[in-house]
Amino acid sequence: MRSVLPDTGSPRSPKPARRSSRQAAEPPGRRGPRPAATAGKRPCRCRGLALGLLAAWVAAAALAAAAAAHELGVMQVFASFQQSGAYQIDLQVAEEHLAPGQGGGPAHPTRYGRIEGLGGSDDERRLGRFLSDLIDGTTIAFDGRPVEPRVAYVSDPARGSRAAGRSLRGMAPSIAGRAAELPGMPASPRRYRLRLAGWIPGGARSFTFTSALKTPRYPLVLAVEGDETSLWKWVDGQRTSPPFALPARVVPPTSRAVALRSLRLGFDGVLPRGTAAVLFVLAVFLLAGGVAPLLVQLAAFTLGQAAGLALALRGAVAFSPAVAEPAMALAIVYLAVENLVRRRPSSWRAVPLLAFGFLFGMAGPDAASIAAPSPAGGWSLGAAIAGWSLGALAAESTVLAAAFLLIGLPFRHQLWYRGRVVVPASCLIALVGLYWTLERLLS
Numbered sequence: 001m002r003s004v005l006p007d008t009g010s011p012r013s014p015k016p017a018r019r020s021s022r023q024a025a026e027p028p029g030r031r032g033p034r035p036a037a038t039a040g041k042r043p044c045r046c047r048g049l050a051l052g053l054l055a056a057w058v059a060a061a062a063l064a065a066a067a068a069a070h071e072l073g074v075m076q077v078f079a080s081f082q083q084s085g086a087y088q089i090d091l092q093v094a095e096e097h098l099a100p101g102q103g104g105g106p107a108h109p110t111r112y113g114r115i116e117g118l119g120g121s122d123d124e125r126r127l128g129r130f131l132s133d134l135i136d137g138t139t140i141a142f143d144g145r146p147v148e149p150r151v152a153y154v155s156d157p158a159r160g161s162r163a164a165g166r167s168l169r170g171m172a173p174s175i176a177g178r179a180a181e182l183p184g185m186p187a188s189p190r191r192y193r194l195r196l197a198g199w200i201p202g203g204a205r206s207f208t209f210t211s212a213l214k215t216p217r218y219p220l221v222l223a224v225e226g227d228e229t230s231l232w233k234w235v236d237g238q239r240t241s242p243p244f245a246l247p248a249r250v251v252p253p254t255s256r257a258v259a260l261r262s263l264r265l266g267f268d269g270v271l272p273r274g275t276a277a278v279l280f281v282l283a284v285f286l287l288a289g290g291v292a293p294l295l296v297q298l299a300a301f302t303l304g305q306a307a308g309l310a311l312a313l314r315g316a317v318a319f320s321p322a323v324a325e326p327a328m329a330l331a332i333v334y335l336a337v338e339n340l341v342r343r344r345p346s347s348w349r350a351v352p353l354l355a356f357g358f359l360f361g362m363a364g365p366d367a368a369s370i371a372a373p374s375p376a377g378g379w380s381l382g383a384a385i386a387g388w389s390l391g392a393l394a395a396e397s398t399v400l401a402a403a404f405l406l407i408g409l410p411f412r413h414q415l416w417y418r419g420r421v422v423v424p425a426s427c428l429i430a431l432v433g434l435y436w437t438l439e440r441l442l443s
Helices: 021-025 041-071 122-136 160-167 173-181 255-268 275-286 291-314 321-341 350-363 381-411 417-442
Strands: 075-081 086-094 138-142 150-154 191-199 206-211 217-224 231-236
Touching (some): 075 206, 122 138, 122 150, 122 191, 206 217, 275 291, 275 321, 275 350, 275 381, 291 350, 291 381, 321 350, 381 417
Parallel strands (some): 075 217
Antiparallel strands (some): 086 191, 150 191, 217 231
16 A cells, blocks of 8 residues: 655755856855955055064164174274374274173273273273273384374264164164064174374384284274275284285375475575565665674574464464464565664664564465474474475575675665665665555455
8 A cells, every 4th residue: 555645855955046157257266245344454464574574684684783793802993094194093892792890990091191081971980991901002003113192982882783773763663663672682782982093103104003902803994095995904812913004195294305395385485486575584684784683683583483383383373364464564664664764773673573573484374385284284393394494594595695795795885875775775665565565454
């Protein structure tokens, strides 16, 4: 017997809806429109990844810099030579290489004197004694002869990796912030810098550096003004560095060369270029009673010139040309008028000649052409002054000798000598001096 039951059928999955051609072409992972809330998530993840990679790069660069600084040792030496004849040696000490408490305490006077800029500072209390001992053990020599530099402390702490991070904050604050906050970043090491400066001796050919610091070795960096590259040398501790050949453009001349050059400049300043000096000497000659008084007056004038030139080269006294040039012209007028008023020179005539010589020496020559731009400049100041004074004296003696041989010797005993030679010549010199005075005052 067949039972009749309701046919429930087998479970069937519903028929898939027919897809349009546009939906069929679309990849399965991109069916339907993307929600607006998730549209910007991928760019944010990319930006974060870029910032993280850049922060890691900054940290790696900082760590590499710190490692390189560590390999340089406790001290680095940087020497530079200028075309003006000056030298500068910087000693940079890394605090991270020093033992705890090494060199603590106040600084003491070194063999070059006290260290300028160090007294009373926190750095003196930290490493004052060590820095003083470092300077005492430092020797700077040219051609094997030590020199005495000026020593100063330059506050120049190194900021290490955190400084590298801070330097990027203006461009990407988030990158710099991540780099500075990384736990592996080293602490900022402190640097102490001492500067030794002076002038290269005239005619020097080589430079050497010696340090008594107990260190395996240290780098010596040598730079010359005008060169695009510098020279690196590794020097063993407590040993003298290999000689460094100095180029001619940074070496001042020797004292002998300075004296010869100044001698020529002193002569040229009177003959043929020194018209004022020639008129001044002729005014002295016209009233001279004889050879001996003339030589005394000329010596007083030359001595005043040397003193004025010495002060001008040292920069102790300086006259403006607007004041000095009219004063020199008035000095010529004074002597010419004195020749008209007096028949014989007074016994004290050497005193005003000494003062006039001081004025001519201080304002007449070009100090920049006689010595270096600086007060010392590696030049021998004494040789420059002596050479120029002797050159000027030789030229003035030439003028006096010519005047004496041509006019004084054959005619000075004649009755008409004063009326026909002294008075007209003195009037002419006075007029020229007045003209120069007015011209310089009006200009």
